[in-house]
Amino acid sequence: MATQTKRKQHLNINATQMEIPPAGKGISEDFEGKLEDAQAQLEYLHKQREQLERQKTALEELNQRKQEFLNGQIDLTERLSNAVTTIDRELFDSKQEIEDMGQARESFSNHLKRIENLNSEAWSKEALKEELEKALGVLERAEDEYHQAIDHFSGTRRGQGIFGAGSSRAHHPTGDFSSMMKQGFAFNLPLLVLGALALLVYLLK
Numbered sequence: 348m349a350t351q352t353k354r355k356q357h358l359n360i361n362a363t364q365m366e367i368p369p370a371g372k373g374i375s376e377d378f379e380g381k382l383e384d385a386q387a388q389l390e391y392l393h394k395q396r397e398q399l400e401r402q403k404t405a406l407e408e409l410n411q412r413k414q415e416f417l418n419g420q421i422d423l424t425e426r427l428s429n430a431v432t433t434i435d436r437e438l439f440d441s442k443q444e445i446e447d448m449g450q451a452r453e454s455f456s457n458h459l460k461r462i463e464n465l466n467s468e469a470w471s472k473e474a475l476k477e478e479l480e481k482a483l484g485v486l487e488r489a490e491d492e493y494h495q496a497i498d499h500f501s502g503t504r505r506g507q508g509i510f511g512a513g514s515s516r517a518h519h520p521t522g523d524f525s526s527m528m529k530q531g532f533a534f535n536l537p538l539l540v541l542g543a544l545a546l547l548v549y550l551l552k
Contacts, residue, residue, distance in 0.1 A: 444503055451496045458489035 462485060470478040500506025 444500075444505060447499065448505065448509075451500075454492055455489075455496075458485075458492065461485050462489060 465482050465485065467482070497510045500510065
């Protein structure tokens with residue numbers, strides 16, 4: 348019968364390896380790590396929120412400045428447009444007024460030459476009546492155009508400067524016969540005086 352040999356095995360185990368870790372130590376360390384991660388995440392989110400707030404504030408300021416620009420653009424565009432329109436109208440009216448002034452000056456100049464060329468001393472006795480009628484016609488036409496010019500330029504600044512304010516010939520309403528006679532006599536008085544002087548000069552020759 349074979350003899351069984353019993354062998355003893357010796358395990359070399361250190362004392363530290365035999366120690367059992369305290370219960371919960373690994374859990375505590377894991378919790379602290381997660382807490383730190385959460386705090387870091389919260390800090391990151393806080394910074395992100397501050398950045399978004401700054402961006403929001405900057406965007407609101409830009410929108411406000413844009414609205415101010417739009418309001419200013421509309422207001423200034425309207426005022427400048429009105430000013431340009433008014434200036435264009437004034438320039439057109441001034442140009443038309445100057446053209447009318449030029450025509451009035453040319454007409455006055457022509458009438459002035461005709462009046463200056465009237466020489467009652469050169470009229471013969473035979474042609475006195477005819478020459479006198481012509482001369483009175485020249486004066487009447489000149490005076491008519493003069494008063495037409497006054498009426499035309501009465502509402503303008505240049506017209507008042509040239510003809511004076513209130514110098515327009517009045518348009519008299521229909522009245523009694525006596526009043527109309529007085530008005531007609533007052534209007535034709537310069538012509539009558541000129542005719543009388545011409546006749547007197549001729550008779551004294």
